[in-house]
Amino acid sequence: MFRTDKERAVQFGEFMVSRKATVRATAAEFGVSKSTVHKDLTEQLPKLSSSLFSEVRKILEENKEQRHIRGGLATKHKYEIAQK
Template identity: 85%
Template sequence: MYTMFRTDKERAVIFGEYMIDRRATVRATAAAFGVSKSTVHKDLTEQLPKLSPKLYREVRGLLEENKEQRHIRGGLATKHKYEMASNK
């Protein structure tokens, strides 16, 4: 887990780079840095466009991709949950 950031601006860029490097979700990024999903999302959508428009465009694309796949991941998680329960 990562912790201290010098500034909120630095944090927004670090979140963006982390997500792009790892193709991570907002939830995974929040967990890695020990912050809330709201903090990650707010930094990415409010701070990052002003600080690094190019990085923001990449992150925005990843956010859209994750949003489109959300229902698939949710369905797989539910399937896995019931498979695990039936194996007990």
């Protein structure tokens, strides 16, 4: 699968950028935890490829900004179903 943690961090970053994927989707794709993906992307990747990390950071920030919206929509959906 992965030869090194460094290689893994780059693969996670390339996957996220190519698909605009979330940390959760990346973790599921590679069969690792969300914590592993996030740690590799924020701690390893900046040391290995600053340009790739810059792109990944944009996606992470975008996902963070949308998190409260997704949570609110899920709650709304939950109560809509409960009232039927």
